[in-house]
Amino acid sequence: MLNPALIKEFKNIVGAENVFTDDADLLTYSYDAAVVKPVVPALVIRPTTSEALGRSVKVCGENGLPVTVRGAGTNLSGGTVPTAREGVVILTNGLKRILEINEADMYAVVQPGVVTAQFAAAAQAKGLFYPPDPGSQAVSTLGGNVAENAGGLRGLKYGVTSDYVMGLKFFDTNGEIVKTGAKTVKCATGYNLTGLLVGSEGTLGVFDEITLKLIPLPAHRKAMMAVFNQIIKASEAVAAIIAARIIPCTLEFMDNFTIRAVESYSRAGLPTDAAALLLIEVDGHPAMVEEDAVKVEEICRQQGAVDIRVAKDDAERDKVWAARRSALSALAKLKPTLVLEDATVPRSRIPEMVQAMQDIAAKYRLEIGTFGHAGDGNLHPTILTDKRNTEEWERVEAAIAAIFDKALAMGGTLSGEHGTGIAKSCFLEKETSPATIQYSRAVKAALDPRNILNPGKIIGG
Amino acid sequence: MLNPALIKEFKNIVGAENVFTDDADLLTYSYDAAVVKPVVPALVIRPTTSEALGRSVKVCGENGLPVTVRGAGTNLSGGTVPTAREGVVILTNGLKRILEINEADMYAVVQPGVVTAQFAAAAQAKGLFYPPDPGSQAVSTLGGNVAENAGGLRGLKYGVTSDYVMGLKFFDTNGEIVKTGAKTVKCATGYNLTGLLVGSEGTLGVFDEITLKLIPLPAHRKAMMAVFNQIIKASEAVAAIIAARIIPCTLEFMDNFTIRAVESYSRAGLPTDAAALLLIEVDGHPAMVEEDAVKVEEICRQQGAVDIRVAKDDAERDKVWAARRSALSALAKLKPTLVLEDATVPRSRIPEMVQAMQDIAAKYRLEIGTFGHAGDGNLHPTILTDKRNTEEWERVEAAIAAIFDKALAMGGTLSGEHGTGIAKSCFLEKETSPATIQYSRAVKAALDPRNILNPGKIIGG
Numbered sequence: 001m002l003n004p005a006l007i008k009e010f011k012n013i014v015g016a017e018n019v020f021t022d023d024a025d026l027l028t029y030s031y032d033a034a035v036v037k038p039v040v041p042a043l044v045i046r047p048t049t050s051e052a053l054g055r056s057v058k059v060c061g062e063n064g065l066p067v068t069v070r071g072a073g074t075n076l077s078g079g080t081v082p083t084a085r086e087g088v089v090i091l092t093n094g095l096k097r098i099l100e101i102n103e104a105d106m107y108a109v110v111q112p113g114v115v116t117a118q119f120a121a122a123a124q125a126k127g128l129f130y131p132p133d134p135g136s137q138a139v140s141t142l143g144g145n146v147a148e149n150a151g152g153l154r155g156l157k158y159g160v161t162s163d164y165v166m167g168l169k170f171f172d173t174n175g176e177i178v179k180t181g182a183k184t185v186k187c188a189t190g191y192n193l194t195g196l197l198v199g200s201e202g203t204l205g206v207f208d209e210i211t212l213k214l215i216p217l218p219a220h221r222k223a224m225m226a227v228f229n230q231i232i233k234a235s236e237a238v239a240a241i242i243a244a245r246i247i248p249c250t251l252e253f254m255d256n257f258t259i260r261a262v263e264s265y266s267r268a269g270l271p272t273d274a275a276a277l278l279l280i281e282v283d284g285h286p287a288m289v290e291e292d293a294v295k296v297e298e299i300c301r302q303q304g305a306v307d308i309r310v311a312k313d314d315a316e317r318d319k320v321w322a323a324r325r326s327a328l329s330a331l332a333k334l335k336p337t338l339v340l341e342d343a344t345v346p347r348s349r350i351p352e353m354v355q356a357m358q359d360i361a362a363k364y365r366l367e368i369g370t371f372g373h374a375g376d377g378n379l380h381p382t383i384l385t386d387k388r389n390t391e392e393w394e395r396v397e398a399a400i401a402a403i404f405d406k407a408l409a410m411g412g413t414l415s416g417e418h419g420t421g422i423a424k425s426c427f428l429e430k431e432t433s434p435a436t437i438q439y440s441r442a443v444k445a446a447l448d449p450r451n452i453l454n455p456g457k458i459i460g461g
Numbered sequence: 462m463l464n465p466a467l468i469k470e471f472k473n474i475v476g477a478e479n480v481f482t483d484d485a486d487l488l489t490y491s492y493d494a495a496v497v498k499p500v501v502p503a504l505v506i507r508p509t510t511s512e513a514l515g516r517s518v519k520v521c522g523e524n525g526l527p528v529t530v531r532g533a534g535t536n537l538s539g540g541t542v543p544t545a546r547e548g549v550v551i552l553t554n555g556l557k558r559i560l561e562i563n564e565a566d567m568y569a570v571v572q573p574g575v576v577t578a579q580f581a582a583a584a585q586a587k588g589l590f591y592p593p594d595p596g597s598q599a600v601s602t603l604g605g606n607v608a609e610n611a612g613g614l615r616g617l618k619y620g621v622t623s624d625y626v627m628g629l630k631f632f633d634t635n636g637e638i639v640k641t642g643a644k645t646v647k648c649a650t651g652y653n654l655t656g657l658l659v660g661s662e663g664t665l666g667v668f669d670e671i672t673l674k675l676i677p678l679p680a681h682r683k684a685m686m687a688v689f690n691q692i693i694k695a696s697e698a699v700a701a702i703i704a705a706r707i708i709p710c711t712l713e714f715m716d717n718f719t720i721r722a723v724e725s726y727s728r729a730g731l732p733t734d735a736a737a738l739l740l741i742e743v744d745g746h747p748a749m750v751e752e753d754a755v756k757v758e759e760i761c762r763q764q765g766a767v768d769i770r771v772a773k774d775d776a777e778r779d780k781v782w783a784a785r786r787s788a789l790s791a792l793a794k795l796k797p798t799l800v801l802e803d804a805t806v807p808r809s810r811i812p813e814m815v816q817a818m819q820d821i822a823a824k825y826r827l828e829i830g831t832f833g834h835a836g837d838g839n840l841h842p843t844i845l846t847d848k849r850n851t852e853e854w855e856r857v858e859a860a861i862a863a864i865f866d867k868a869l870a871m872g873g874t875l876s877g878e879h880g881t882g883i884a885k886s887c888f889l890e891k892e893t894s895p896a897t898i899q900y901s902r903a904v905k906a907a908l909d910p911r912n913i914l915n916p917g918k919i920i921g922g
Contacts, residue, residue, distance in 0.1 A: 104704060104809035105838075127706065149649045160647055162656065163624065176896035184805040185837050186621055186877035188610045188660055190889050190919060191901045195623065195656020199649055216706040243565060245588065245677040287748035344645045348565035376646050377566075416647035428651050435637035439908065440652045446907030447900065458651060 002042045002086060006063060010045050013055045018046040018094065029070060029082065029089045033136075035339050035387065036078035036422045041068070041087040048094035050111070050208050057206050058175025060088055066455050069202045071113060071141030074134075075148050076340050077421025079201045083455045090206070092143050098122055099209065106214045107166055107183050112143025112207040116150075119212075128214040131158035131249075134417070135325055143207045149199030151417030153324070156375035157249040157283075160417060162198040164213045170197060170205035173448045183211055196443070201419055202454035204447050221249070221283035222293045223317040226300040227274045227307040231255055231358070234276035235351040237303035238374040241280075242347050244299060246292050251375025252279040253354075258327055258371040258382070265330035268323035271307070278305075278374070279324055281317070327371050328382075335367075335384035339396060343407035344416030347377035356406045357381045364399040366392075378416035404430065425460040463503045463547060467524060471506050474516045479507040479555065490531060490543065490550045494597075496800050496848065497539035497883045502529070502548040509555035511572070511669050518667050519636025521549055521913055529915050530663045532574060532602030535595075536609050537801050538882025540662045544916045551667070553604050559583055560670065567675045568627055568644050573604025573668040577611075580673075589675040592619035595878070596786055604668045610660030612878030614785070617836035618710040618744075621878060623659040625674045631658060631666035634909045644672055657904070662880055663915035665908050682710070682744035683754045684778040687761040688735045688768040692716055692819070695737035696812040698764035699835040702741075703808050705760060707753050712836025713740040714811075719788055719832040719843070726791035729784035732768070739766075739835070740785055742778070788832050789843075796828075796845035800857060804868035805877030808838035817867045818842045825860040827853075839877035865891065886921040 001021070011019050020026070021043060031038040042065075047053040060067045066083035069090045073080045082089055092113035099109040103126050110119060116137040120130045133152035134140055140150065146168075151160040167181025180193035197205055228234040238251060254262065254270075254277045263270040270277065278300065282292040297308050311317035332338045345353045354370065357379070361368040372380035381403060385396050404414055404427055414424050414431050429437055440459045444451075455461070462482070472480050481487070482504060492499035503526075508514040521528045527544035530551045534541045543550055553574035560570040564587050571580060577598040581591045594613035595601050601611065607629075612621040628642025641654035658665055689695035699712060715723065715731075715738045724731040731738065739761065743753040758769050772778035793799045806814045815831065818840070822829040833841035842864060846857050865875055865888055875885050875892050890898055901920045905912075916922070 102807070104700070105807035106703075107807075149653065151647050151649070155647050160649075162653065172896055172900055174896070176899075177894050178897045178900045179893045180897065182805070182874035183807050183872050184839070184874050184877060185808070186612045186616050186805055186834075186839050187874045188612070188621075188803075188876040188878050188880045189874045189885070189892055190881055190897065191904065192610065192623065192656055192660045193897070193900065195653055195659060196904075198656060199653045216708065239565070242567075247677065285746050285749035285752075288746035291746075342649075344643070344647055346563070346566040346568075346644050347646070373647075378645070378647050411644050413643035413645050413648045413650045415649040416645060417649050419649045420651055424650070431650055432640045433638050435633055435635070436639045436641065436651065436654070438637075439633055439639045439654065442907040443652060443654075443657075443904060446903040 007043065009059055010043065010056065013059065014045050014047045014052045018048065020044040032073040032075055032078060032080040034076050034078040034421060034423050035337060036081055039082045039084050039087065041082040041089045044089045044091060046091040046094045053095060053206065053208060054171050054175045056090060057171045060452055061173050061175055061450065064450050064452060066452050067206065068454050069206055071144030072136065072139045074136035074140045075144065075421065076418040077423040079148055079419055079421040079457055081422060092141055101126055103128065105183065108212045108214055110142050110210050110212065112141060112210060114142045116140045116142055116145055123214050124217065127217055129217045130164065130212065130214055132161045132164055135328060142210055146198055146207060146210055147200065147202050148419040151378065153250045153252060153373060155373055156251055157247045165194055165198050165210065166213050167211035168194050168197055168207060169209040170207045172205055173450065173453055177208065178205060181211060199419065201421060201457045203444055203457050204453060218283040220286040220289045221281055222289050223281040223311040223320065224293065224297065225309045225320060226278040226280065226305040227271050228276045228304060229274065229306050230304065231276040231354060232351060233304040234278055235354040235374065237278060237300050237305065238350050239348050240299045240303055241296055242375065244295060246295055248280050248296065248375060249283045250279065250281040252324055253374035253379065254371040255369060257369035258331065261330040261334060261369060262323050262327050265333065266323040266326045268319050270323060279320060331369050331382050331384060335386060337385045337387040339383040339385065339400065341381050341400060341403055342378060342416045342418045343403050343412060343414055344376065344378040345407050345410040345412035347375060349410040350374050350377055352410060353379060353406065360399050360402050364395040366395060366399055376416060377412065420458045422457060425458055468504065470520055471504065471517065474520065475506050475508045475513045479509065481505040493534040493536055493539060493541040495537050495539040495882060495884050496798060497542055500543045500545050500548065502543040502550045505550045505552060507552040507555045514556060514667065514669060515632050515636045517551060518632045522634050522636055522911065525911050525913060527913050527916050528667065530667055532605030533597065533600045535597035535601045536605060536882065537879040538884045540609055540880050540882040540918055542883060553602055562587055564589065566644065569673045569675060571603050571671050571673065573602060573671060575603045577601045577603055577606055584675050585678065588678055590678045591625065591673065591675055593622045593625055596789060603671055607659055607668060607671055608661065608663050609880040612839065614711045614713060614834060616834055617712055618708045626655055626659050626671065627674050628672035629655050629658055629668060630670040631668045633666055634911065634914055638669065639666060642672060660880065662882060662918045664905055664918050665914060679744040681747040681750045682742055683750050684742040684772040684781065685754065685758065686770045686781060687739040687741065687766040688732050689737045689765060690735065690767050691765065692737040692815060693812060694765040695739055696815040696835065698739060698761050698766065699811045700809050701760045701764055702757055703836065705756060707756055709741050709757065709836060710744045711740065711742040713785055714835035714840065715832040716830060718830040719792065722791040722795060722830060723784050723788050726794065727784040727787045729780050731784060740781060792830050792843050792845060796847055798846045798848040800844040800846065800861065802842050802861060802864055803839060803877045803879045804864050804873060804875055805837065805839040806868050806871040806873035808836060810871040811835050811838055813871060814840060814867065821860050821863050825856040827856060827860055837877060838873065881919045883918060886919055
């Protein structure tokens with residue numbers, strides 16, 4: 001329990017109704033979507049103005065209270081799990097105003113608590129497109145997306161969150177405003193602190209305002225499903241599509257295990273006897289969309305697709321994408337513990353990586369469902385287990401390490417889009433070098449000498 | 462003159478033939494393309510291997526020697542002007558190997574000294590496209606482009622250098638290797654040090670290897686020139702094209718002063734009686750290109766273009782682009798001193814900014830030629846002067862400050878693509894905040910405590 005004088009101070013800043021100290025409230029914010037040990041915070045606060053947010057950070061800084069900023073807690077690496085030492089969780093769901101959508105200059109300014117899908121819909125209403133679409137977009141927040149550098153289904157063609165952050169205003173560890181980037185499409189002024197802050201998981205500053213790039217909505221799109229009776233053929237089709245220099249906006253993979261889980265959950269009409277599916281969407285100018293769709297279909301057939309189903313309208317398309325987006329929830333119903341990895345490989349290595357997942361599942365005698373953004377080389381092998389079964393859990397941990405080793409051996413990376421958080425910080429040196437860790441720690445120590453901004457994430461410590 | 466034992470050590474590392482101490486050599490590397498005071502270095506070295514580069518940095522670090530890494534010295538902000546205190550210039554033109562162009566995964570790995578246009582040509586030979594094309598691409602290096610976050614003519618559609626840097630290996634201030642980013646299209650592992658290093662102007666590390674993203678070559682393109690008899694109509698046409706949600710790959714502006722200088726220099730057949738020109742290129746799928754070209758032409762005519770000339774073939778197109786690229790050289794011939802600014806505004810504000818340039822030229826009685834990347838809001842007002850004329854130079858400095866103030870008042874930025882360097886560091890706080898400067902200085906101090914990596918750039922000091 002925090003010092004009552006401090007609690008009173010927070011009440012003055014954010015209002016008594018926005019300070020939470022009950023056990024039930026505190027417990028609610030002790031965990032996120034990752035499989036890491038929950039930590040109960042000492043206090044949860046919910047600022048509703050920029051000024052209150054800044055003053056809250058300042059008070060935390062002055063009193064050495066660790067701050068964990070939390071959007072929707074959908075991250076999969078433990079980025080929003082609080083710190084044991086009298087942690088303060090700052091909720092951003094009181095800061096959810098879209099401050100500006102500038103149609104002429106195609107940018108928007110938002111507060112961190114704006115929900116991703118709601119923002120994308122607001123942009124779309126003005127004929128503009130915000131492409132990043134993490135699987136959790138219906139609830140995830142833009143602040144969380146920026147903090148984790150969230151990816152999504154359209155990364156292949158449109159990139160990830162970092163490709164859309166033009167500028168930031170954020171509070172430093174003293175609660176002072178730092179301003180970086182611009183509302184212009186080019187900016188080479190000062191250090192690229194915007195670049196540094198994206199993906200920094202709340203460890204280097206607390207976002208106040210985010211300036212996001214928007215682009216014109218694509219004129220046309222076409223979605224299709226390619227059905228395979230061998231998993232390896234589906235993965236080879238992915239590599240063949242990319243090799244043909246076609247860049248679909250989405251190119252998603254699902255293995256049989258995932259198909260069955262998703263179909264049982266969503267009843268979208270997926271072929272449950274398929275060994276694997278590719279869900280493909282092309283978008284852009286209508287003529288290009290038609291040509292690309294024909295080429296994609298040809299390639300899939302050449303690679304052994306037994307069926308190709310083209311969505312006849314948006315409703316059919318939306319149904320399939322909704323099913324795909326339910327994969328995590330669908331799989332999570334099957335077992336008490338779900339570990340969703342996102343080691344990523346150069347996309348031409350997808351067939352090898354799919355094979356490696358099967359080998360690892362067999363070797364460690366585990367159920368691993370694999371789905372994900374095959375076009376990005378970003379698969380999500382999903383291990384279903386029960387953490388209370390310690391013998392099995394040891395095999396799970398060994399399998400995770402094996403997945404990381406495979407990905408790195410193929411020139412890949414530990415995390416495509418889920419971040420490092422607590423879950424992967426101990427693996428960081430494997431991919432980088434001792435000097436990289438030191439360099440990263442030096443940045444953190446300089447910018448947050450009292451170590452109050454989400455301690456323990458990314459670089460441990 | 463440096464301590465002879467140190468010179469001997471550098472000769473051991475890079476070879477005697479790659480250590481330069483003659484006055485003529487040292488003088489050659491005392492300046493770059495910016496109008497800032499030249500500083501003669503104590504030593505110039507030219508490593509030809511990655512290992513020699515790393516060892517050179519280490520020796521500089523151990524001996525407190527300031528290191529200024531230099532590609533082609535084409536930057537316009539003083540980023541490659543050495544430091545007075547026994548500065549060592551490290552040339553990268555001995556490190557110019559393209560280490561890999563991966564066609565399947567569409568990336569390349571290069572050494573820092575590779576010339577931009579040569580790299581783009583090598584990618585094109587494999588059917589791949591490296592879009593960033595700074596005006597100086599024929600001689601500029603990729604290391605310099607990354608250090609300065611160089612832009613170019615295609616920024617409007619394709620972005621700038623930072624949009625293509627997937628990963629870096631660089632030497633820290635101790636000569637140790639730091640590794641950041643990946644060869645995958647998504648990477649959320651560790652801090653985004655890649656983002657921080659892009660545009661850091663050699664102050665945070667010395668690039669060893671750069672991993673660059675490539676994309677498929679656009680299938681088709683079409684270039685045209687729109688001729689206007691009023692400058693304001695040309696600038697309004699820019700805003701109208703963007704408002705119509707057309708994204709040309711280039712949308713360049715030239716005023717009459719620039720047109721006449723360029724035509725006299727390049728004999729490309731530009732209309733020297735035009736008040737202003739727009740040079741426009743659209744690219745992509747052939748059907749889209751045709752439609753966009755028709756729309757652009759319509760918009761230009763509606764906005765008062767008196768002539769539209771469509772390039773009939775690549776030769777004609779290339780001739781006009783070569784002329785445009787000669788603008789800096791053409792203007793530089795007219796007077797002893799040329800100051801090329803790049804304050805940038807949200808693109809819808811281009812008409813206001815063009816008007817502001819004219820007002821500033823009149824107020825301060827200066828010749829200002831204006832050209833540049835209008836579609837990005839990134840104009841290059843170019844002041845022709847003679848720095849030895851101190852009375853006029855004071856007016857030039859006042860005009861520059863006025864340009865910055867105007868750009869910031871319109872929600873713009875000090876530099877779109879030329880960097881902060883020495884030339885703009887004193888203006889940085891105007892755009893940001895005191896805390897931003899402190900935050901930036903804290904990063905620098907932590908990563909380079911002896912202040913040996915290109916001291917004095919970006920944040921001064």
